[in-house]
């Protein structure tokens with residue numbers, strides 16, 4: 001890693017999230033065009049996020065949803081009655 | 084560290100507004116509909132944070148109960164969804180404390196840099212070509228879930244809020260009560276950490 005690589009390494013996430021000013025983006029893109037390591041670094045990080053998003057989802061099971069609602073109704077109704 | 088305060092302006096969701104009014108007027112159907120709108124996301128967040136379905140169920144339960152109890156004090160300056168996540172985030176921390184769970188720790192940027200040149204060839208499967216085979220898919224999901232679970236809690240929370248739930252940097256900062264800069268730092272390290280974990284899982288003979 002060169003000093004330049006190091007500097008960009010810290011900002012890759014902000015770069016991917018579109019949180020950097022245009023001048024810094026251009027600087028990073030120019031660097032990536034001539035540094036395959038940094039290009040790979042950015043691409044693989046982008047993939048990591050996309051993969052987690054795609055595979056990480058969960059789904060509440062119907063019996064879990066029912067239990068949550070039943071307990072809620074029970075608690076809130078009891079409190080309501082107690083005033 | 085430089086502290087930026089997040090100032091957020093939001094249009095309050097009109098359906099939420101109406102349901103909240105109905106709930107305050109005593110409609111239990113409005114309560115059901117509010118739960119229905121957010122239960123899956125709160126449960127998912129709880130599961131991603133705690134790793135156990137029972138804990139996630141408790142967190143969802145606690146979150147909604149607390150929300151309905153305090154709904155009259157909720158001023159609708161932030162979206163209901165953000166407010167619910169703020170309550171859920173606190174519930175997650177409480178749960179971890181009660182269970183005397185893993186201590187929080189920092190991830191150093193040095194540990195993620197691979198200056199020696201090793202580990203720089205990352206192996207991250209293409210998300211657009213995730214396996215059709217159910218067994219392979221489950222194996223991949225297990226790798227991803229375990230990797231996320233292995234993040235230290237405060238990094239895991241930032242990652243879940245930002246990348247899994249899609250909150251903005253400002254929103255995540257507000258939900259967690261930390262600075263924008265800290266959200267950015269933690270998110271970056273969390274992502275780098277996950278990349279290393281997933282790569283390592285593949286190297287150790289995971290999927291190919």
Ligand SMILES: [Zn+2]
Pocket residue numbers: 002004005031035037038039
């Ligand atoms: Zn470079």
